[in-house]
Structure formats: structure tokens, C-alpha cells
Amino acid sequence: xxxxxxxxxxxxxxxxxxxxxxxxxxxxxxxxxxxxxxxxxxxxxxxxxxxxxxxxxxxxxxxxxxxxxxxxxxxxxxxxxxxxxxxxxxxxxxxxxxxxxxxxxxxxxxxxxxxxxxxxxxxxxxxxxxxxxxxxxxxxxxxxxxxxxxxxxxxxxxxxxxxxxxxxxxxxxxxxxxxxxxxxxxxxxxxxxxxxxxxxxxxxxxxxxxxxxxxxxxxxxxxxxxxxxxxxxxxxxxxxxxxxxxxxxxxxxxxxxxxxxxxxxxxxxxxxxxxxxxxxxxxxxxxxxxxxxxxxxxxxxxxxxxxxxxxxxxxxxxxxxxxxxxxxxxxxxxxxxxxxxxxxxxxxxxxxxxxxxxxxxxxxxxxxxxxxxxxxxxxxxxxxxxxxxxxxxxxxxxxxxxxxxxxxxxxxx
Amino acid sequence: xxxxxxxxxxxxxxxxxxxxxxxxxxxxxxxxxxxxxxxxxxxxxxxxxxxxxxxxxxxxxxxxxxxxxxxxxxxxxxxxxxxxxxxxxxxxxxxxxxxxxxxxxxxxxxxxxxxxxxxxxxxxxxxxxxxxxxxxxxxxxxxxxxxxxxxxxxxxxxxxxxxxxxxxxxxxxxxxxxxxxxxxxxxxxxxxxxxxxxxxxxxxxxxxxxxxxxxxxxxxxxxxxxxxxxxxxxxxxxxxxxxxxxxxxxxxxxxxxxxxxxxxxxxxxxxxxxxxxxxxxxxxxxxxxxxxxxxxxxxxxxxxxxxxxxxxxxxxxxxxxxxxxxxxxxxxxxxxxxxxxxxxxxxxxxxxxxxxxxxxxxxxxxxxxxxxxxxxxxxxxxxxxxxxxxxxxxxxxxxxxxxxxxxxxxxxx
Numbered sequence: 001x002x003x004x005x006x007x008x009x010x011x012x013x014x015x016x017x018x019x020x021x022x023x024x025x026x027x028x029x030x031x032x033x034x035x036x037x038x039x040x041x042x043x044x045x046x047x048x049x050x051x052x053x054x055x056x057x058x059x060x061x062x063x064x065x066x067x068x069x070x071x072x073x074x075x076x077x078x079x080x081x082x083x084x085x086x087x088x089x090x091x092x093x094x095x096x097x098x099x100x101x102x103x104x105x106x107x108x109x110x111x112x113x114x115x116x117x118x119x120x121x122x123x124x125x126x127x128x129x130x131x132x133x134x135x136x137x138x139x140x141x142x143x144x145x146x147x148x149x150x151x152x153x154x155x156x157x158x159x160x161x162x163x164x165x166x167x168x169x170x171x172x173x174x175x176x177x178x179x180x181x182x183x184x185x186x187x188x189x190x191x192x193x194x195x196x197x198x199x200x201x202x203x204x205x206x207x208x209x210x211x212x213x214x215x216x217x218x219x220x221x222x223x224x225x226x227x228x229x230x231x232x233x234x235x236x237x238x239x240x241x242x243x244x245x246x247x248x249x250x251x252x253x254x255x256x257x258x259x260x261x262x263x264x265x266x267x268x269x270x271x272x273x274x275x276x277x278x279x280x281x282x283x284x285x286x287x288x289x290x291x292x293x294x295x296x297x298x299x300x301x302x303x304x305x306x307x308x309x310x311x312x313x314x315x316x317x318x319x320x321x322x323x324x325x326x327x328x329x330x331x332x333x334x335x336x337x338x339x340x341x342x343x344x345x346x347x348x349x350x351x352x353x354x355x356x357x358x359x360x361x362x363x364x365x366x367x368x369x370x371x372x373x374x375x376x377x378x379x380x381x382x383x384x385x386x387x388x389x390x391x392x393x394x395x396x397x398x399x400x401x402x403x404x405x406x407x408x409x410x411x412x413x
Numbered sequence: 414x415x416x417x418x419x420x421x422x423x424x425x426x427x428x429x430x431x432x433x434x435x436x437x438x439x440x441x442x443x444x445x446x447x448x449x450x451x452x453x454x455x456x457x458x459x460x461x462x463x464x465x466x467x468x469x470x471x472x473x474x475x476x477x478x479x480x481x482x483x484x485x486x487x488x489x490x491x492x493x494x495x496x497x498x499x500x501x502x503x504x505x506x507x508x509x510x511x512x513x514x515x516x517x518x519x520x521x522x523x524x525x526x527x528x529x530x531x532x533x534x535x536x537x538x539x540x541x542x543x544x545x546x547x548x549x550x551x552x553x554x555x556x557x558x559x560x561x562x563x564x565x566x567x568x569x570x571x572x573x574x575x576x577x578x579x580x581x582x583x584x585x586x587x588x589x590x591x592x593x594x595x596x597x598x599x600x601x602x603x604x605x606x607x608x609x610x611x612x613x614x615x616x617x618x619x620x621x622x623x624x625x626x627x628x629x630x631x632x633x634x635x636x637x638x639x640x641x642x643x644x645x646x647x648x649x650x651x652x653x654x655x656x657x658x659x660x661x662x663x664x665x666x667x668x669x670x671x672x673x674x675x676x677x678x679x680x681x682x683x684x685x686x687x688x689x690x691x692x693x694x695x696x697x698x699x700x701x702x703x704x705x706x707x708x709x710x711x712x713x714x715x716x717x718x719x720x721x722x723x724x725x726x727x728x729x730x731x732x733x734x735x736x737x738x739x740x741x742x743x744x745x746x747x748x749x750x751x752x753x754x755x756x757x758x759x760x761x762x763x764x765x766x767x768x769x770x771x772x773x774x775x776x777x778x779x780x781x782x783x784x785x786x787x788x789x790x791x792x793x794x795x796x797x798x799x800x801x802x803x804x805x806x807x808x809x810x811x812x813x814x815x816x817x818x819x820x821x822x823x824x825x826x
Contacts, residue, residue, distance in 0.1 A: 041514050041515045041614050042512070042514060042515030042516040042517040042518065042613060042614060043515050043516040043517075043518065043644070046472075046491070046645075047471030047472050047473075047491070048471060048472070048506040048507065049491075049505075049506050049507075049508065049510060049643045049644070049645035049646065050506065050643065050644075051640070051641070051643060051644075052521075052641065052642075052643065052644050052648045052649075053518075054520060054521050054522075054648075055640070055641045055648075057640060057641070058460030058461060059459075059460050059461070060460075078459070078460070078462075084640075085639045085640065086548065086550065086587040086635070086636035086639060086640075087550035087585045087586075087587040087636055087638070087639050088550060088585065088639070089502070089552075089585045089638050089639045090639050091505060091638055091639045091640040092462075092504065092505070092638075093461040093462050093463065094461065094462075094639070094640070095462065097462060099455070101454050101455060102454045102455030102456050103455040103456040104455040104456075105455065105456065105466075107467060108465075108467050109467075132720070132721075132722060133722065134722060134751075134765060134767065135499065135722075135724070135765065136753065137499065137500035137501060137753050137763055139502075172500045172501065172502045173500075174499040174500040200455060201454050201455060222499070223499035223500055225500070225502050225504055225505075225638070226498045226499060226500050226501070226502045226503050226504045226507070227464070227468070227470060227497075227498065227499075227504040227507070228464070228465065228468045228470070229465075230462045230463065230464060230465065231456070231462070231463075231464075231465050232459075232462035233462065235465045235467075235468075236465075307545070308545075309545060309546065309547060309548075311548070338547075340549065340550050342755065342757070344755070350550055352547060352548065354547065
């Protein structure tokens with residue numbers, strides 16, 4: 001459905017056996033009106049409006065093998081509850097979270113950002129310096145490069161879409177363009193790489209190639225969905241790298257260094273490298289690929305025969321989502337879903353499609369295409385190309401099977 | 414600055430006497446590196462990531478003359494802290510709030526929406542029915558029609574921009590298009606008006622003309638910034654009417670009735686009518702006008718001579734913001750500000766401009782223009798046209814005066 005589009009009433013009415021809406025006439029209307037709560041004066045105002053007590057929504061904290069510590073081989077995740085979210089913005093407190101050594105407690109009055117290396121004028125900034133500069137605000141997804149890993153290496157039919165895809169979220173981020181800081185320190189023209197380093201105990205640090213795309217789009221953020229960053233997301237400063245691996249979006253940012261080659265930190269030699277089928281590893285495979293997942297119906301849900309809206313999220317590190325196709329017969333045939341417009345570049349885009357389930361076992365699948373023509377691969381093609389030694393950048397099509405009782409399960413094709 | 418634009422480094426460097434950034438070389442760099450916190454393992458994961466303890470941000474609750482009760486002449490407000498927000502999205506818990514009888518505590522499992530009147534098939538929906546239907550998500554502002562009222566009728570130089578403009582906010586709302594519900598109940602073609610009624614104790618109810626624009630854009634929302642509505646914003650259901658008076662965006666929505674004339678509720682006869690200079694009142698003046706305010710520098714702030722970024726928010730109920738101009742000499746001359754793109758229709762748009770303050774007393778003003786060519790009026794022209802009997806739809810240009818000490822004050826021209 002386009003932003004002002006008209007959804008299909010006929011399809012909905014013809015097939016809504018599960019709909020609880022009832023014809024209301026005469027006494028039925030009076031009963032409905034009598035049903036509302038007593039007209040008592042409600043709760044008073046507050047400085048912050050909290051969630052309803054009836055709303056149960058949260059992330060799933062998942063500890064790594066050794067829980068949080070300074071060993072870079074461990075990490076902890078909190079996955080966003082994609083099955084319970086609507087629209088495309090992720091609630092700030094439910095944005096997925098991953099850290100290697102827990103969330104540091106940083107005093108913004110004491111925090112500094114050092115910008116140095118191959119520059120004419122190294123500078124140290126405090127947080128207020130950055131807030132005083134020209135800013136950019138942009139709604140983009142950030143995704144952990146390990147998102148989807150579970151379905152690469154094992155089949156667990158009890159996984160929800162929060163388990164399989166919950167390491168991606170979309171917020172509006174605000175900060176200072178990297179170009180602006182580069183101009184301030186007068187970067188040497190021969191500097192083609194930048195090191196970004198965090199203040200966490202693990203000292204996460206990544207080398208970033210200074211392509212035109214990155215020079216034009218990266219920024220040092222201090223804001224998230226209108227407010228200061230939350231500690232879990234880098235307070236007081238983080239690097240935002242639209243379209244690139246989550247771990248490059250360095251949180252608790254304390255240092256940017258300019259050089260002419262990568263630093264080969266342990267994060268790019270031991271940790272975030274991609275082992276290929278032939279036993280060789282790829283370094284600096286940084287861009288997040290074209291991806292999508294149906295969030296409803298999805299794993300562990302149960303549906304009824306008749307009308308079911310299929311909806312989900314699509315995203316690509318290459319640009320805008322141009323098309324999402326859905327198959328309701330196990331990838332034999334495909335239909336184009338409606339996108340919620342405008343589709344923003346490098347942001348999650350909501351899609352939906354009317355579907356009448358006939359009650360017979362089947363499989364539903366989504367396949368996204370971005371405006372650079374990149375198509376999300378099926379799992380077999382993806383594995384044929386990449387093998388099964390790798391850990392990152394899994395972005396194959398997600399299949400949900402539905403049995404004759406309507407139970408939805410995660411399956412691998 | 415465009416989304417990928419390049420801000421003016423030269424302007425910033427040449428005039429940044431207040432900047433705390435310092436040249437860091439040799440020992441200075443080492444000191445900076447030594448400054449960071451001890452590398453202790455940080456806080457563990459959680460289901461929700463909360464704000465930093467260092468961040469103090471909240472709304473201002475303002476009680477009406479009689480505090481909350483069921484008398485429609487009273488109301489209570491919580492204003493959004495525009496001076497402390499960044500970007501264009503308002504944090505969900507800081508979205509402005511206005512209610513006439515407090516926030517009702519509604520159980521979504523028991524809540525119903527009755528849709529009836531001049532229809533062939535009156536229907537009662539529960540919340541799950543609506544969530545199962547095709548949906549639309551849209552980022553739009555909602556604004557209280559009384560926003561800005563303070564500067565119409567009195568001059569208080571101690572007001573902040575939160576005081577003068579804090580009754581407007583922007584969220585991404587998700588729900589069912591009104592067109593879809595109209596098709597389900599088979600509305601009579603002769604029905605040209607709709608009544609929307611809330612479940613609050615005051616029973617706020619408004620008559621809404623069914624123009625093509627409203628039929629195409631209105632929706633019944635159950636989601637806000639990705640999550641279920643918060644109780645203060647209508648949980649479990651509210652009407653969203655992009656571009657129109659906040660009070661039409663009926664919260665705690667329980668009933669939509671279709672008819673062929675307005676119902677003349679007390680909200681449109683006694684409350685939300687607009688008294689003109691000639692003593693006659695206008696009813697159903699529903700659209701919010703072209704507006705803007707500089708949020709920094711703004712009332713009660715103090716600035717220093719040299720570089721100052723001017724930034725603020727602009728919005729229009731007619732469509733997209735096309736242009737924002739800023740005067741730094743009391744509306745004698747104007748310069749075009751940079752907009753953060755894309756500017757979404759009927760949403761707040763962030764603007765900014767470089768400015769060097771020479772330390773002499775002056776006044777700064779913003780003036781917005783939308784894509785329908787509507788220009789925000791200056792205060793004198795606005796009052797010449799509308800008079801001073803009215804209470805609503807104040808949208809004249811906001812002027813901040815700056816004295817020789819850099820203190821910023823709210824003034825009336």
C-alpha cells in the first residue's frame with residue numbers, strides 16, 4: 001500500500017472468518033456504548049508519559065559464552081522484538097544492543113573526542129563543542145553483522161523473528177558530519193583510512209576506508225530519536241555509518257585517528273573477518289546487504305484460515321528498498337508487496353500484503369530488492385556462494401512454515 | 414544543509430571564539446588519552462535501555478485554571494522541551510500532552526470501537542481486529558490549536574520556547590486508514606460528516622468534514638514510534654488527522670458516527686471556536702497553519718559573541734516545508750536557512766544557519782514557507798487580520814531579543 005493508498009476491502013471482507021467485528025444494531029449498539037469504562041477523571045500529567053500496564057514488550061538479553069568481559073571473543077546482545085513492533089521506527093529503549101564489555105558509565109562533562117593522526121591541526125573536542133556545530137539528522141538502520149547467524153548454521157524451529165532477525169533497528173540519529181570534523185583538523189590528502197575507537201572496557205576500534213560515500217554520509221552522533229543518546233547506544237557520542245556493519249558505528253566514541261592504511265586491530269584480524277569455504281578469510285567486508293523478514297505471521301505464532309495480513313521489514317546497506325516480493329507457496333510463485341512510503345535510503349521499510357490462507361500446510365517467504373538492483377538471495381544460492389565457514393553478513397531469504405493447525409515455525413528453506 | 418551537504422567549516426573556524434576545542438599535540442594528546450575512565454566492565458544488558466543519569470529532560474506539566482475535571486472549559490497541558498530536543502522526531506515519552514479530564518486507564522482487551530450512523534453495516538471492532546487490517550505508518554506533527562497562545566495576548570520575556578511552542582510534536586503513527594473502515598461499514602454516499610468520540614471522562618467529541626484530503630489521510634492509530642500508543646496519547650486507539658487541530662486527533666477513540674451535518678458538540682460550539690475582531694465566531698477552522706520557531710538560541714539561554722548555530726523547527730498543516738528564512742537584525746533582512754532533508758509532508762522539519770554574533774543587541778526571527786506557498790506572517794500583520802479576541806491558531810513569527818550580555822528573551826516583535 002502506498003502512503004495514501006487504498007487497501008483491499010473486498011479481499012478483507014470476503015475472507016475474514018477470524019474477524020471479531022460484529023454487526024451492531026439496535027440493542028447491540030446500546031450494549032457497546034454501555035461497555036465503556038465509568039467516566040471517572042483520569043490520571044494527572046507527568047514529565048514523561050510511560051507505557052500502559054497492559055503492554056508487555058521488551059528485548060531478549062542474550063549473554064555470550066563467557067558473559068560480558070574484556071575478551072573480544074565474547075559479546076552480549078539484546079534483540080529488538082520485531083514481532084511486536086509496528087511502522088519502521090524502533091522505540092528508543094527497544095533498539096537492539098550489542099556490546100563486548102557492558103555499557104560504560106560516562107560523564108558527558110568529562111568526555112572528550114580526540115581527532116588526530118595525519119592532520120595539520122589535531123583537536124580535542126568536548127560534547128558541547130560538537131553540539132554547537134552544524135548537524136545532520138538521518139533515519140537509518142543499524143545492524144549487527146552477525147544478525148541472522150542462527151539460520152546459517154543450525155535449524156531451530158522454535159525461533160521467533162526476534163531471535164532470527166532482532167539485531168537490526170531504525171532510529172533517527174543526529175550529529176556532526178564527519179566531513180566537518182575532517183575540515184576542522186585539516187586532514188592530509190594522503191590519509192585514506194580512519195581509526196574509530198570507543199571508551200568501553202574492550203576498547204572496540206575499527207579501521208574505516210575513507211570512500212566518498214563514507215565521507216559524505218558518516219557522522220558523529222549525540223542524538224537518537226530526538227533526545228541524547230542512551231548509554232547502551234554510545235552516550236555521549238557514537239559514530240554513525242549508514243549502511244555499514246554495526247560494529248563500525250563505534251559507541252562511546254573517544255578517538256578518531258587519520259592514517260594511510262588500516263590499523264589491523266584485533267577487531268579486524270581476529271574478530272570481524274569472514275572465513276570463506278576455501279579456508280581464506282575476507283577482511284573489511286563492511287557493507288550490510290539487502291535483507292528482509294516477514295514479522296507477522298512469524299515463528300511461534302498461530303494463524304487461522306481466511307484473511308491474514310502478511311507484513312514485515314526490508315532494508316539494504318546499498319540504498320533504498322525498491323521492491324519486496326512475497327511467496328505463500330514456498331518460493332514457487334511471487335507477488336509484489338505494498339511498501340509504506342517514502343522508503344528512506346539505508347532505513348527499514350515496512351511492507352504488507354493481503355493473503356487468504358486456505359488452511360493447508362505451506363511456507364511463506366519474503367525477498368527484497370534495493371534501488372541498486374541487489375536482490376536478496378535464497379538460502380541455497382547464498383550458501384553455494386559463501387559456504388558455511390563464515391559467521392557474518394547472513395542475509396538469505398527467511399522461510400516460515402505453517403502446518404495444518406496454523407502453527408508458524410522457522411525452517412531453513 | 415542538505416542531508417549530505419557540507420557545512421561551512423570556514424565560517425565556523427573564523428568565528429568560534431567560544432569553542433573549547435584545543436590544539437592537542439605531544440603531551441596534550443597523552444593527557445587526553447589518560448583522561449578516559451578506567452577500563453572497568455560496564456553495566457549488563459536489560460530488556461529496556463534507559464536514559465543516562467546525566468540527562469535531565471522532561472515536559473512541563475501545566476494545570477488549567479481548575480486542574481483536571483470534566484468541565485470542558487478546563488484542560489491540562491504537558492509541553493515538549495523543544496529547546497533540548499534534536500532532529501525532528503519527538504521522543505515518545507516527551508510528546509506534548511493535553512487532556513480535558515486526565516488520562517483514562519483502558520484495558521485493550523475490553524475496548525471497542527463502534528462505527529455506525531449513515532452506513533449500511535454498523536460494526537463493532539476490538540483492538541485486535543484493527544491490528545489485523547492493512548495499515549499505514551506516517552511521520553506527522555500533531556499540534557494543539559492553542560499552541561503559541563501566550564504571545565498573542567501578553568508579553569512575558571521569561572518564556573522559553575518550551576513555553577511558547579511546546580504544544581507540537583512529531584511521531585511516526587501507525588494504524589488503519591479511515592477509507593478502509595468506511596468501506597467495511599459501507600458508508601452512505603450522502604454522509605459528508607463524521608463524529609469522532611473519545612472514552613475520556615470529558616467525552617471529547619468532534620465533527621469532521623469528509624473532504625477528499627481527510628478521507629485519503631486520516632487513520633485510526635494503534636501505534637506510535639514503533640510501539641503501542643502510550644496512555645497519554647490515546648491507548649489503545651486514537652484518530653490521527655494529519656495537518657489538523659490536535660483536538661480532532663481524538664484520543665481513547667470509542668466511536669465513529671457518520672452523518673450529513675455536524676453534530677455541534679460543546680467542543681465546537683462552546684470550546685474550539687475562534688472569536689473574531691468583529692465579535693463573530695468562526696466554527697470548524699480546523700487546519701493548522703504554517704509555523705516555525707528558533708529553538709536555539711531561544712528564551713532564557715545566554716550566548717557568546719562569535720559563531721552561533723541558529724537552529725529550529727518548521728511545520729505546516731498544508732504540506733511540506735519548502736523554505737525557512739532567518740533574520741538576525743529584527744526582520745530587516747532575511748537569509749535562507751538549510752533544511753534537513755527529506756522534508757516530510759505535515760511533519761516538523763529541522764532548519765539551521767551559521768551566524769556570527771558581533772556582540773551588539775539584536776533580534777532573531779524565523780519565517781517558514783510551505784509547498785503550497787503559504788508564508789508565516791509577522792505578528793502585526795497576523796493581528797491586523799485576526800484581531801486579539803481569538804484564542805487559537807496563533808502562528809505569527811517568533812522573535813527572540815538578545816541583549817549586550819548575550820541573554821535571550823521572548824519579545825513580541
